[in-house]
Amino acid sequence: MAKLPNLQISGRMGNVIFYVRNGKQCMRAMPQQVKNPKSKKQSKRRSQFGETAKFASSLLKVLIHPYWNPIAKKENRSGYNLFLTTNMPAFAADVLQKEQLLLIPENGLKQEQFIISQTERGIQLTWHFSKATKKADAEDELTLLIISPNGTLEIRKTQAKRSKQELKIENPKGQEYFAFWERGPLWSASCWLPIQSDNKESFLGHVVEL
Template structure:
C-alpha cells in the first residue's frame, strides 16, 4: 500500500489500470489489483473437491454424535475433522462421475475397543434384528451396543445406546410403523460403560 501526493490523483478513488485508489483517513492510498487465482481443472483435483463435498454431506447430520464417537483428545483435533480425514481416505469409492460413498468402509465411530464382526441384519414387521459375533478374549463383557441409522435419501439420522451386551449376540431395534428398513443405512459399534471409549463402527448388511 502507498499514498498519493500528486495533485492529479489526490482524492480520486477507483481503478486505474492495475491500481486501486481509495480514501483512508483523508489520504488517497493506492494498491495493486489482486492477482487472479486460476482454478485447477485437473481430474485429480476436481475429484478431490467432489470427494470433499460428498464426505461433508455424509457426516454433517452426525456432527454432535461424532464428538462422542470419534473423539481423540490426544490428537488435539476436532472429532469432525478426524472423521472427515478418515472418510476422505477410506469412505468413498469410484472416481469422477462414479465417485460415491462406500458405506461398508465409512466409519462413524472409531476407537480402541474390540468391534463386532460378521454383523448381519434382517428386516421384519416390527423393525430390524441385528446379529453379530465378538471376540470374548479381546472385548469386555460390560461393553454395550450402539446402533446408528441414516436415511438413504434425506438428511436424517437416529441412534440408540441399546444396552445390549456383546454376549447377547443379537438385538432387535423396534422401528415406527412408517419406517422401512430398506430406506436406511445401519451401523453398530460397542461402547464402554462410561461411554468414553468406542470400537470402530461396522456396517450392517441387510439380508433378504
C-alpha cells in the same frame, strides 16, 4: 519488491519469500502452482472433499464432538479434520461406499463379527462373544447409528449386551445401519451392517478386528 529494515529482509525474491518472525529472519519457498487446477482429477478431488465436508457438518454435535474430538486431541488435531481425512475415501466414487465409512473411531473396545439373518419381521443380528480380551466385556452395550433415506441420523441405544449375542431389528425400511459397542468412556469402531442383502444369511464384510 524486497525491503531491508535493519538489514532484515521481507518480501519475495524469485521463488523465495523472506519474512521476520519474533525478530528472526526466516525464509520459505513459494508453493508450487497446480498446472491445471480445472483438470478432471482436481475437480473430482474437490467434489470428494466437498461431499465429505457437507456430510461431516451435519454430524458435528451428535458424532464428531463426542466421539472424534477425544481421539483427535491425542494427535493435536480437531475431530472434524480427522473425520474428513479418514472418510474421504468413502466419497471417492459417484456412489457412497458405505463399507468404507467410519462414523465412530476406535477407543479401546473390540468390534465383533456379526451374522445377519433375514426374518419375517426384519433382521436378526448374532455374534459370538469371548472373554479372551480386555477389549470386550459381557456388559458392553450395542448402539446403532441409523441413517434415513433423507440423510438424517439417529443414535439408538439398544440395551443389547455382548453376552446376549443377538439383536432383532424390525422393519428396516430402507435405512442404513451401523453398529458399535459402548462401555462408559470407551467405545469400539463402528461398522456398516449390510442388512439390505438378498441372501438369507450373510457375513459382515467390513469388520474391525482388534
